[in-house]
Amino acid sequence: MTDASPVIEIRNLHKAFGALEVLKGVDISARRGDVVSLIGSSGSGKSTLLRCANLLEDSQQGEILFKGEPVKWRGTGAHRHPADAKQVLRIRTNLSMVFQQFNLWAHMTILQNVMEAPMTVLGRERAEVEKAARGYLEKVGIGDKADAWPAQLSGGQQQRAAIARALCMEPEALLFDEPTSALDPELEQEVVKVIKDLASEGRTMLIVTHDMRMAADLSDHVVFLHQGLVEEEGAPDELFGAPKTERLRGFLSSTMPG
Numbered sequence: 001m002t003d004a005s006p007v008i009e010i011r012n013l014h015k016a017f018g019a020l021e022v023l024k025g026v027d028i029s030a031r032r033g034d035v036v037s038l039i040g041s042s043g044s045g046k047s048t049l050l051r052c053a054n055l056l057e058d059s060q061q062g063e064i065l066f067k068g069e070p071v072k073w074r075g076t077g078a079h080r081h082p083a084d085a086k087q088v089l090r091i092r093t094n095l096s097m098v099f100q101q102f103n104l105w106a107h108m109t110i111l112q113n114v115m116e117a118p119m120t121v122l123g124r125e126r127a128e129v130e131k132a133a134r135g136y137l138e139k140v141g142i143g144d145k146a147d148a149w150p151a152q153l154s155g156g157q158q159q160r161a162a163i164a165r166a167l168c169m170e171p172e173a174l175l176f177d178e179p180t181s182a183l184d185p186e187l188e189q190e191v192v193k194v195i196k197d198l199a200s201e202g203r204t205m206l207i208v209t210h211d212m213r214m215a216a217d218l219s220d221h222v223v224f225l226h227q228g229l230v231e232e233e234g235a236p237d238e239l240f241g242a243p244k245t246e247r248l249r250g251f252l253s254s255t256m257p258g
Helices: 046-053 085-094 110-120 126-139 155-167 185-200 212-218 236-241 246-255
Strands: 006-017 020-031 035-039 061-066 095-098 173-177 204-208 221-226 229-234
Touching: 006 046, 006 204, 020 035, 020 046, 020 204, 020 221, 020 229, 035 046, 035 212, 046 173, 046 204, 085 095, 095 155, 110 126, 110 155, 126 155, 155 173, 155 185, 185 204, 185 212, 204 212, 212 236, 221 236, 221 246, 229 236, 229 246
Parallel strands: 035 204, 035 221, 095 173, 173 204
Antiparallel strands: 006 020, 006 061, 221 229
C-alpha cells in the first residue's frame, strides 16, 4: 500500500436485473497497491459489482470514480447509461479484467491473443507490443506456449495466458472474477502463484474469489457481501480470525471446514 488516493472507488452502488435487486447500496474502494478481495455466497453480488466497476454492466444509482474522476451518466434508474464513450474506453482499458472462463480467442495463437487489444484498442506498434507480450507470457510461466492455440493448453495455462493478456494493457488495476473456480485443484495452484507474484509487486487488484486461503494470504482488505450489501469488511486477519457477524461466521464455517 503506497498511495492513499483510491484508484477505484464505488459509492452507494445499486444494480438490479428487472425486479431482482442484486446490489443494494455498496461502498468499496481500492487504493494504489491494494489487494481487495470480495467474498460471499453465490448470488451475493460479487461478480456483478466487479462488472459494474468495469462498466460492463450499467448500474442504476451511485457513483463510480476512477482515480478521483467520476463516471459521467445520462438518464436515471433503469435508463441510466454512461454519457461519455471515450471516458468508458479509457476506464475499461485501465481496469483489465480476468474472467472465470478465460475468454481467449480460439482462432488466434496465445501470442496473438495477448497482443490484440494493445494494438487495436491502444494503437501501439506491433514490435513494441510483441516484445511486451512475450515478456508477460514469460512472467506467468508460459513463454514456451506463445505459438500454441488455446485448445492446446490446459485450463491453468489458458488462465495464465488471460492474465498475460490483461497485463499487456499496462492497466492501473487488475480485476479478477473467480479466476480459479473453473480449474482443477492442481491447476488452480499455478494460477494462484501468478496472482500472488503480482500482489507482491504492489499491483492494485480487486479479486472475486471462492478461495478463502488465497483471500487470507493476498489481501490488504476483505469485503464480505451478503444479499447485495457489505455485511462485514476489514483486514484479513480480523475477518477470518475474529468475524463479528453471525452471517460471516456461518459462511466461513461452510467454506473453511476445520
